[in-house]
Amino acid sequence: MAATALTLAGTGVPAQAAPAPGGPGIGDTYYPDYGNSGYDVGHYDIRLRYTPATDKLTGTTTILATATQDLNRFNLDFVLDVSSIYVNNRPATFAREGDHELVVTPARTVSTGGAMTVVVQYSGVPSTKVAAGFTAWTKTADGALAIGEPEIAWWWFPSNDHPTDKATFDVSVAVPTGVEAISNGTMPRPPVQESLGYTRWSWRSLKPQATYLAFLTVGQYDIATDTTANGQTVYNAYSQLLTPELRDGARASVERTAEITDWESTIFGPWPFEARGGVVLPPGSISFALENQTRPNFAASFFRRGANTSVVVHENAHQWFGDSVSVADWQHIWLNEGFASYAEWLWSEKNDEGTAQDIFDYLYATYPDDASIWTTAPADPGTAELFGDAVYDRGAMTLHQLRVAVGDDAFFEILRTWTADHRYGNGTTAEFTALAEKISGQDLNALFQAWLYTPSKPVPASKSLTKPAMPKSWPEISQTHTLLHER
Template sequence: MRRLLVATLATALTLAATGAAAHAHRRAAPAPGAAGAGDTYYPDYGNGGYDVAHYDIRLRYTPATDRLTGTTTILATATQDLSRLNLDFLLDVSSVQVNNRPAGFAREGAHELVVTPARSITAGAAITIVVQYSGVPSSKAVDGFTAWERTADGALAVGEPEIAWWWYPSNDHPSDKATFDVSVSVPDGVEAISNGVQPRPPVRETLGYTRWSWRSLKPQATYLTFLTVGQYDVTTDTAADGTTVYNAYSQLLPADLRDAAQASVERTAEIVDWGSTVFGPYPFEARGGVVLPPGELGFALENQTRPIYSAGFFRRGSNPAVIVHENAHQWFGDSVSVRSWQHTWLNEGFASYAEWLWSEKTDEGTAQEIFDYLYATSPDDAPIWTTAPADPGVAQLFGDAVYDRGAMTLHQLRTAVGDEDFFEIVRTWTAQHRYGDATTEQFTALAEQISGKDLHALFQAWLYTPAKPVLAGAPASSARSANVPVAPKSWAQISRTHELLHR
């Protein structure tokens, strides 16, 4: 009896040990997170193995020397058992801590900071990463390119698809959004402007320096997080829905440009209110815009809650079309982001089509008139036709096919399904993917689901075929003729510049 009990116990212990060994064998050892998010066009942008929830960015910046020092705290969750992880960053790092323990760090490749925690991290665990750093951002380049731009009175951290590398470490891909706190100490008399709302007014921090604080309350992509430092005049208001309206104008703008810019940007709240009736409820807590000093940048960018505009957009007078374009991005690109940069037409096609809709609203030309004008005046061998919007390639990622042909695709969809279904598709799209990301395939599937129509041929012709689609009833050759439609008034004024001046 006693021998039987001992034998039984021994057998049980053997089985338990065998089971534990089998379990250990099944669970893989912690592994490095991927050094890229798997983007189709930029495979090394972003990183794998973790998901960021929040960035806390604290900086001190001196315009005279372009020296920036900072501490960024990243709150994230591991999506796998991690032995190490990557951040996208360029400045000089002095220390990294992971979960309150010093971590190893090293450079790898053009913009990768490889972080090795003192202890591995299990899947599902919270991660707190603290990076201390400093440097002269304008001295850092990747492939000869520097996104950080010094200005006559400060600096600009504005760019697409990359900008974060030059001023804070991040998981730099739009598929991993987070909330943000951005706090910047700059010399007295200089403004530091970023996204969202101000949780507190500027505070005198030390003799000669004032700290500016900004907070983004909704998920935000890294490239949409911006910073401009300089001397600005600011106007503030509260919109009808309670959101803060914050507009800023460089003090270096000459009077004529300042008037034209203000006549445009001060309509932001009105334009966003209109957009809410077309695209669905406005998704963010603030709205506004920033107009830069003359000669800075050559584009506008849809920074979340606060687009930024080159002064050149207003050299011929007011330009509400560019305000419409950038604020349409608050829905298309900011709230609903692309899962991969290949799908950028979902951002730019919608923003460009918003201009057409605004033109209809203001009786300056119908969407059909703009479509007809573009179709008739674009030669068959132009990039707008030889590039497929749904897969334009890196070289044409921000070309005419993505912007104009993207808008033309949407107009063809509207014509095919009718206004009721078209605008239901648009509002359902922004609601279903609010604060997330999406793909072309998801959009085309939604369009077929809501309309109940087979739209394969339409999308194949307009999104995927690198050739000029033939319109029903039109001749096969679409060469220019003497009967070229006249450009609608508003379209002629903006000259199809959209976000890029002299594109």
């Protein structure tokens, strides 16, 4: 072997790198140990059984991936108890490292470009598992919720947990008969009665999906289905624990999902996914809404004052901004929340309840000069302000200032081009600002520096010269944002 190596060296052929471990993190600015390097996931097949009475979850997740280097070890993000792991049909060894890292050593090295079939068998009580200082899994009176951002996958399936590694999903969940199990996408088959009093629910997501956007909602729900004009199925689900006043407000809002997303499609580009809908959760379970791909989940409290279409607009705008076009790094979260917030302003404008300029003026005048919205830079809010006012409201204000600067034609072309160019991929703030300058033909550096990067109150290009009145839509938008910021 030594002579052969010497001969190869003499030919000038570069020596092949030795197999190496994948990294325990993708290198995110805020969460450097989230996700993993060394492989790319193409598909998750998640097969579970869940018993609400005990909160016991058992499962087998099969991960189809491709090695991006010669790989002799790799990590998964996961917290439940693992009984076995197979890599390419051979038992692998595994060990815990930190609070959410599972280190896997396959029996054989996987070569660069080689297929990886990783089968993980596991079980546990998710509500008892703590990682990153908390438990993201929520136990409810009739089931459970796997809903969260940026962390949730750890509590129900092993993954490469970062938005830059999207995949397609099959989710199959057996729950006691009479209980519903809801997830993303479409139902490739109706619920199937199994033995021992369990029914299996199956869901399929055919478009690339970030791991935190995969959800599981288990409980007793009324499910309403409909079909859009283009033949897509709409699945809306309402907790049977909702009081009549909450249920009526929820239905008056969520049942308008197809109408709202059709309108959003005229602004942001074609609807990017294979299904639509929403889920309204049991009262008191969680306080926020989340833009789970194809099917946002809403806290019941969004409808305590009646209908609230603003939150439906917001979460479905995320289907373009956050779901189809996901952040390349959590530092760029304003690209999700600022855009979804501005969608609410556009909905208000459409319904003659206050123009985007009216809402901008009202916000600008209402926030005190020392409020966190002005002392936090939206393009780099830090983890403490990841879901703060600067990300949501100042992010939306930035977009409005861009609209004022470049005009409506260029502004809406920028939005549609952004969603088209980065469809099913990821984006950064620098890429968005470069696109805005390219389409508008303007130097927008001063505008973006003032509104996105400077931790002080910017001077707007235009605002009301008189004390602005509260736009008619503002109570609904305000309620939406108050709750969203509590996540």
